[in-house]
Ligand SMILES: Cc1ncc(COP(=O)(O)OP(=O)(O)O)c(N)n1
């Protein structure tokens with residue numbers, strides 16, 4: 001399966017009180033990957049929410065990815081996204097199996113992406129490309145680096161960090177396959193606007 005499209009990422013603060021309604025609105029507009037990202041240590045809530053998202057994703061035929069937590073991903077039989085300090089890819093691949101989607105954060109370093117490819121990643125993520133209110137401290141990446149990465153990597157490339165409908169086009173033009181978005185999708189005033197944004201991101205990717 002070619003991974004290309006909108007990669008919606010949840011944010012527990014931003015989505016407080018409207019979590020499932022906004023996620024469903026995004027799925028309705030078309031989401032290739034949905035990442036459950038919750039940085040809290042409330043494991044019971046994390047399991048409950050991830051189970052609900054799994055059910056919703058199954059209904060919309062969207063792939064669910066769990067941020068940081070390969071064990072939780074294994075429990076649900078879904079994919080995982082791992083950053084540079086979230087544990088190695090090789091055991092995660094062994095745990096989740098050959099068909100699971102496993103993503104790796106590579107910041108702006110193509111060498112990290114080449115290593116992730118060797119270790120069995122399904123996609124590599126570069127960022128942050130723009131200012132991000134969700135993760136303001138993330139290291140910066142450039143479109144020049146993205147263009148170079150496109151020539152060197154066969155894997156799907158995900159871009160992240162401050163991506164919006166107004167700034168995503170050059171990222172697509174320079175080789176991005178997956179647009180990973182929190183605020184630019186879910187920072188909307190209504191479910192209708194979330195669906196509209198999801199459709200517009202897909203249009204940018206010609207999906
Ligand atoms: C698609 C995608 N790309 C990058 C990240 C960031 O991962 P990480 O560096 O581990 O930071 P946290 O998200 O865990 O704070 C991501 N989650 N998803």
Ligand SMILES: Cc1nc(C(=O)O)sc1CCOP(=O)(O)O
Pocket residue numbers: 105107126127128129131132133134135138139160161162163180181182183184
């Ligand atoms: C989770 C995350 N990781 C990043 C990185 O650069 O690795 S930027 C980021 C936040 C993405 O949220 P928003 O679309 O609201 O900027």
Ligand SMILES: [Mg+2]
Pocket residue numbers: 067068081082083086
């Ligand atoms: Mg992480």
